[in-house]
Amino acid sequence: MNKSLIAIATMVAAMLSGTAHAGKTTDAIRERGQLACGVSTGVAGFSAADSKGEWRGLDVDLCRALAAAVLKDPTKVRWSPLTSQQRFTALQSGEIDVLSRNTTWTLGRDAGQGLVYAGYMFIDGQGFLVPSRLRITSAKQLNGAEVCVQTGTTTEKNLAEFARANKIQFKTLMFENLRAVLKAFFSGRCQAFTADASALASIRANDSGKPEDYMVLPDRISKEPLGPVVRRGDEDWFALVRWTIFALLEAEERGITQANVDELRKTTDDPAVQRLLGVSEEVGKPLGLDKEWVYRMLKAVGNYGEIFERNVGPNSLLQLPRGINALPRDGGVMYSPPLR
Amino acid sequence: MMRWRNWSLQCLVVGGVLLALYGLASIVAAKMRGLGVEPGFGFLWQRAGFDIGDALIAFDASDTYGRAFLVGLLNTVSVASVAIVASLLLGGALGLGQLARNRLLARLCEAYVELFRNVPLLLQVLIVYVLLIGRLPLPHEAWSLGPDVWLSKSGLALPWPVFTDAGLVLERPVLGRFTFSGGAVLTPEFMAVAAALTLFTAAYIAEVVRGSVQAVSKRQSEAALALGLNDAQTLRFVIVPQALRSMIPPLANQLLNLIKNSSLAVAVGYPDLVAVADTTLNQSGHAVECIAIIMAVYLFLSLVTAAIMNSWHGRLLRQQGGY
Amino acid sequence: MKRYFTPANLLLSAILLWAAWHLFDWAVLNAVFRPDAAACHALEGSGACWGVVAEKYRVIFFGRYPVEEQWRPLLAILLMLVLLGISTMKRFQNRRLSVIWLVGLAIFLLLLKGGLFGLENVDTPRWGGLPLTLILTVFGLAGAFPLAVLLALGRNGRLPAVRALCSVFIEIVRGVPLVAVLFMAAFMFPLFMPKGWDFPSLLRVLVGIILFAGAYMAEVIRGGLLAVPKGQAEAAQALGLSYWQVQLGVVLPQALRNVLPALMNSAIALFKDTSLVIIVGLFELTGALGLAVDGDPKWRAFALDGYLFIALIYWIGCFAMSRYSRSLERSV
Numbered sequence: 001m002n003k004s005l006i007a008i009a010t011m012v013a014a015m016l017s018g019t020a021h022a023g024k025t026t027d028a029i030r031e032r033g034q035l036a037c038g039v040s041t042g043v044a045g046f047s048a049a050d051s052k053g054e055w056r057g058l059d060v061d062l063c064r065a066l067a068a069a070v071l072k073d074p075t076k077v078r079w080s081p082l083t084s085q086q087r088f089t090a091l092q093s094g095e096i097d098v099l100s101r102n103t104t105w106t107l108g109r110d111a112g113q114g115l116v117y118a119g120y121m122f123i124d125g126q127g128f129l130v131p132s133r134l135r136i137t138s139a140k141q142l143n144g145a146e147v148c149v150q151t152g153t154t155t156e157k158n159l160a161e162f163a164r165a166n167k168i169q170f171k172t173l174m175f176e177n178l179r180a181v182l183k184a185f186f187s188g189r190c191q192a193f194t195a196d197a198s199a200l201a202s203i204r205a206n207d208s209g210k211p212e213d214y215m216v217l218p219d220r221i222s223k224e225p226l227g228p229v230v231r232r233g234d235e236d237w238f239a240l241v242r243w244t245i246f247a248l249l250e251a252e253e254r255g256i257t258q259a260n261v262d263e264l265r266k267t268t269d270d271p272a273v274q275r276l277l278g279v280s281e282e283v284g285k286p287l288g289l290d291k292e293w294v295y296r297m298l299k300a301v302g303n304y305g306e307i308f309e310r311n312v313g314p315n316s317l318l319q320l321p322r323g324i325n326a327l328p329r330d331g332g333v334m335y336s337p338p339l340r
Numbered sequence: 341m342m343r344w345r346n347w348s349l350q351c352l353v354v355g356g357v358l359l360a361l362y363g364l365a366s367i368v369a370a371k372m373r374g375l376g377v378e379p380g381f382g383f384l385w386q387r388a389g390f391d392i393g394d395a396l397i398a399f400d401a402s403d404t405y406g407r408a409f410l411v412g413l414l415n416t417v418s419v420a421s422v423a424i425v426a427s428l429l430l431g432g433a434l435g436l437g438q439l440a441r442n443r444l445l446a447r448l449c450e451a452y453v454e455l456f457r458n459v460p461l462l463l464q465v466l467i468v469y470v471l472l473i474g475r476l477p478l479p480h481e482a483w484s485l486g487p488d489v490w491l492s493k494s495g496l497a498l499p500w501p502v503f504t505d506a507g508l509v510l511e512r513p514v515l516g517r518f519t520f521s522g523g524a525v526l527t528p529e530f531m532a533v534a535a536a537l538t539l540f541t542a543a544y545i546a547e548v549v550r551g552s553v554q555a556v557s558k559r560q561s562e563a564a565l566a567l568g569l570n571d572a573q574t575l576r577f578v579i580v581p582q583a584l585r586s587m588i589p590p591l592a593n594q595l596l597n598l599i600k601n602s603s604l605a606v607a608v609g610y611p612d613l614v615a616v617a618d619t620t621l622n623q624s625g626h627a628v629e630c631i632a633i634i635m636a637v638y639l640f641l642s643l644v645t646a647a648i649m650n651s652w653h654g655r656l657l658r659q660q661g662g663y
Numbered sequence: 664m665k666r667y668f669t670p671a672n673l674l675l676s677a678i679l680l681w682a683a684w685h686l687f688d689w690a691v692l693n694a695v696f697r698p699d700a701a702a703c704h705a706l707e708g709s710g711a712c713w714g715v716v717a718e719k720y721r722v723i724f725f726g727r728y729p730v731e732e733q734w735r736p737l738l739a740i741l742l743m744l745v746l747l748g749i750s751t752m753k754r755f756q757n758r759r760l761s762v763i764w765l766v767g768l769a770i771f772l773l774l775l776k777g778g779l780f781g782l783e784n785v786d787t788p789r790w791g792g793l794p795l796t797l798i799l800t801v802f803g804l805a806g807a808f809p810l811a812v813l814l815a816l817g818r819n820g821r822l823p824a825v826r827a828l829c830s831v832f833i834e835i836v837r838g839v840p841l842v843a844v845l846f847m848a849a850f851m852f853p854l855f856m857p858k859g860w861d862f863p864s865l866l867r868v869l870v871g872i873i874l875f876a877g878a879y880m881a882e883v884i885r886g887g888l889l890a891v892p893k894g895q896a897e898a899a900q901a902l903g904l905s906y907w908q909v910q911l912g913v914v915l916p917q918a919l920r921n922v923l924p925a926l927m928n929s930a931i932a933l934f935k936d937t938s939l940v941i942i943v944g945l946f947e948l949t950g951a952l953g954l955a956v957d958g959d960p961k962w963r964a965f966a967l968d969g970y971l972f973i974a975l976i977y978w979i980g981c982f983a984m985s986r987y988s989r990s991l992e993r994s995v
Binding site (some may be wrong): 170 | 389390391392394401402473474493494516519521528529607609611615618619622623
C-alpha cells in the first residue's frame with residue numbers, strides 16, 4: 001500500500017515537474033506539431049532555398065536542431081521567409097516561434113521591442129572586398145583607395161570611423177542600392193567594396209562571375225553579432241533555444257560529431273559526453289526535454305563546427321574563415337557554460 | 341451679399357488649409373519623437389559621420405551635416421554651370437544648324453534633336469555612366485591626353501592651380517597606389533551627369549533657337565542681303581540680336597529645367613545636394629527637414645536664375661529700344 | 664542642285680556613310696541575338712549583344728511579377744495599347760470613349776492585381792516593367808488633369824485667397840525637381856499617416872506624380888484660359904449661365920482646344936519622367952533593366968546594350984506621341 005502510494009506520488013510529481021518546466025511556446029509547438037521558424041528571403045549560407053525548394057543555411061540548421069530537440073524530428077519545421085520590415089512584427093505577433101534570420105544583436109532590439117536575443121550563432125563584422133590582383137592583405141593598406149558603399153545603414157559611419165582611427169583616407173563612393181554598387185565595383189570603378197563580411201562572401205561567390213579574382217580582407221571594422229530572437233516573457237522557450245546553441249558548442253568541444261555520435265553514445269567513458277548524450281543523467285529535464293535531445297540534434301545537423309563548415313566555412317560557397325566564431329581553445333569567443 | 345459670401349468662402353478655404361497643415365505638422369512631429377528623433381534643424385550642427393568622395397571643399401566624417409549640405413550644393417552648382425555653358429553652345433549650334441542652307445547638315449541637326457529629346461534623361465545619364473566605367477581603363481593603365489592629363493575609370497585628372505606658401509602653383513595629378521590624387525579630378529559620375537544634361541538640354545535649346553531665329557522677319561535678312569552683307573554677317577549683326585529678345589524667356593525655362601534635372605545625379609552616385617540630403621535623411625531620420633532644405637535650395641536657385649535672365653532680357657530690350 | 668555637291672557636303676556625306684555602315688555592322692551584322700553569354704563575350708565589343716534582351720526580357724518587361732502569372736501583365740499591356748490606339752481614331756472620339764476607358768482601366772487593374780475570378784493575388788510591390796510605366800503615365804495623367812483644371816481655374820478665378828493658394832502651390836511644385844517630390848512621397852507621406860495605416864509605395868509615388876504633373880499642366884491650361892477672348896465669358900454670363908457653367912461649359916473647352924499640343928507635350932514629359940521612380944525603389948522599365956542585369960555576373964557586362972534597347976522603346980513611344988501631337992496641331 002505504501003509502495004503504490006509512493007509510486008503514484010512520484011508519478012504525479014514527475015508529471016507536474018515536467019509540465020511546469022515546459023512553457024507556453026513549447027506547448028504550442030508540440031500541439032502544432034511544427035516549429036514556426038522565421039528566416040530570410042534568401043541569404044546564401046544563412047537561409048536560402050535551393051532550386052528544389054529545400055532550405056539550407058546556418059540559421060536553417062539551428063531551427064532543424066530545435067525541431068529535433070523538441071519535436072524529435074528535424075523536418076517538422078514551417079519556414080517563413082521574412083523581409084527586414086516584417087521580421088520583428090512576425091515574431092511579436094506570434095506568427096513565428098523563433099527568428100533565425102542573421103539579425104544583428106543590438107541594445108535597441110534586445111531591450112525595447114518585447115523581444116530577446118537567445119545567443120550568438122555567427123559573429124559578423126563589416127569587412128572589405130577587394131580584387132586579388134591588388135595584393136592587399138589588410139584594410140589599413142587601402143589608404144587613398146576609392147571605396148564603394150551602399151547608403152542607408154551604418155556602413156558609411158563605420159568606414160569613416162575606421163579611417164579616422166587608422167589615420168588613413170578613403171575616397172568614398174556612395175550608391176543608392178546594392179545593384180548599383182555591384183555594377184560599379186565589378187566594372188572596376190572602385191578598388192574596394194565594404195559591407196558585412198558574410199554578405200561580401202556571398203557576393204564574391206555568386207555575383208562576381210570569377211570568385212578567384214576577389215578576396216574578402218580579414219579585417220572586421222564593426223561588431224555585427226547574429227543570433228536567434230524569441231519573444232520576451234517566455235523564459236522556458238528562451239532557455240531552450242539558448243541551451244540548444246550551447247549544446248552544439250559543447251558537443252564540438254567534446255569532439256562529438258554527426259558521424260561518431262552513435263558510436264560514442266555506446267562506447268564513451270567520458271562523463272561529460274555521457275551526460276550530453278543522455279547515457280547517464282538527463283540534462284534536458286529542466287528544459288522539458290527528454291534525454292536524447294542532444295543526440296537527435298547532433299544526428300540531424302552535427303555540432304556547431306560542422307554546421308559552420310557546411311554552410312559558411314572555408315570549404316563552402318562563402319569560404320569564410322572560422323576566425324572569431326571558433327571555440328576559445330582555437331582563439332574564438334564561442335564559449336558554452338557546462339551542461340549539467 | 342455676394343461680397344460676404346466670397347469673404348466667408350475664402351476665410352473657410354484659407355482656414356481649412358492652415359488647419360490641415362498644422363494638423364499634419366503635429367502628426368509628423370509626434371511620429372518623429374516616437375522614433376527618438378527631435379524635429380528641428382538642430383541636427384545640421386551634428387557630426388555627419390560619413391565621407392563624401394567628390395567634394396569641392398575639404399570635408400570628412402567629423403564635419404557637420406550642415407557642411408555636407410554645402411558640399412552637395414557646390415556640387416550641384418558646379419555640374420549645372422558646366423552643363424549650362426556646354427548646352428548653350430551645343431544647342432545654339434544645333435539650332436542654327438537646322439536652318440543651314442546645307443540640307444544634309446540641317447537634317448543631321450534635326451535628327452539629333454529628335455533623338456535626344458525623346459529619350460528620358462535618366463536613361464541618358466545611365467548610358468553615359470555605363471559607357472565611361474565600362475570602357476575607360478583602370479587608373480594604372482590610364483590614357484594620357486596630354487602633359488599630366490589622364491583619363492581612367494577614376495575620371496579625368498587635370499593639373500589645377502592651388503594656393504601654397506609659394507603662391508599660386510599648378511598642382512599635378514599623381515598616380516598613387518590605387519588612383520590619382522592632387523590636381524583636379526572630374527569623376528565619371530560628374531562627367532556622366534554633365535554630359536547627359538548637356539546632350540539632353542541642347543536638343544531643347546536648339547528648338548528654342550531655331551524657333552526664335554525663324555520668327556525674325558524674312559524681310560530683315562532680305563534687306564541685309566540687299567545691303568551687301570553675306571550670310572554670316574547677316575546672322576551676326578541682324579538676325580541673332582533680334583532673335584535673342586524672343587529667345588530669352590524660353591531659354592531661361594530650359595536652364596531652370598537643367599538645374600532641376602541635375603538632381604538625377606543621385607542615380608549614379610554623384611554627391612549633389614539631393615544625394616547628400618538622401619544620405620543625411622536616412623542616417624539622421626530628419627526626413628521632413630532634409631526635404632524642406634532640398635525644396636528651399638532649388639526654389640532659391642530657380643529665383644536667382646530667373647532674376648539673372650530677366651535682367652538680361654530687360655537690358656536687351658532697353659538696348660534695342662524696345663519693340 | 665549645285666549646293667549639294669560642295670566639297671564640304673561630300674566630305675560630310677562620306678563620314679556619315681562610314682558611320683552609318685559601322686553602326687549597322689555593330690547593331691545587326693555582328694550582333695548576337697541569341698541568349699548566349701559566351702557568344703556575347705566572344706564579340707569583345709565588335710557587335711551588339713541583343714542576347715541580353717532575349718535572356719532577360721521577362722524581368723525587363725514584367726519586373727518581379729511571378730513567372731507563371733506573367734501572361735496577365737502581357738495582356739494588360741496589350742489592352743492599354745489598344746485603348747490608346749483607339750483613342751486616336753476619330754471614329755471612337757465620342758462620349759462612349761470615357762466609358763470604354765473606365766472599363767478598360769478596371770480590367771487592366773484586375774489583370775495585374777488579381778484576387779478575383781480565380782486570378783491569384785499579386786501585390787503592388789511585385790508590379791514592374793512596362794505595365795508599371797504605363798500605370799504611372801496613364802493614371803498619372805488621369806489624376807493630374809482634373810487637378811490641373813481646378814488649379815488653373817483657381818489661379819485665374821475671382822477669389823484672391825484661392826488665387827494666392829493656387830499660385831503658391833503651383834510655383835513651389837514647379838520650382839523643385841521631381842526627385843524631391845518622389846522623396847516626399849517615399850519618406851514623408853508615411854509620416855503623415857496615422858499609426859497602422861500603410862499605403863503601398865506605388866500609390867504614394869502615384870500621388871506624388873499627380874501633384875507634380877498637375878502643377879505643370881495647370882500652367883499650360885491657364886495659358887489656354889487667358890487666350891480665350893473675354894467676350895466669350897461675358898456673352899455666356901449675359902445669357903444667364905452661372906459662374907461654373909460659364910467656366911466649365913464655355914471657357915474651358917476652348918482653352919483646352921487651344922493648348923492641346925502643349926498638353927500632349929506634358930504627357931510626353933510625364934512618360935519620360937516615370938523612369939525616375941527607380942530612385943524610390945519602384946522597378947518600372949528603366950529600373951527593371953537594372954534589376955535584370957546589374958546583379959547577374961554573366962550579363963552585367965552587357966548592361967549598355969540593354970539600356971540602348973529600352974532607350975529605343977522610350978524613343979518609339981515618345982516619337983509616336985509627338986507625331987500624333989503634330990497631327991492634332993494641324994487638324995485644329
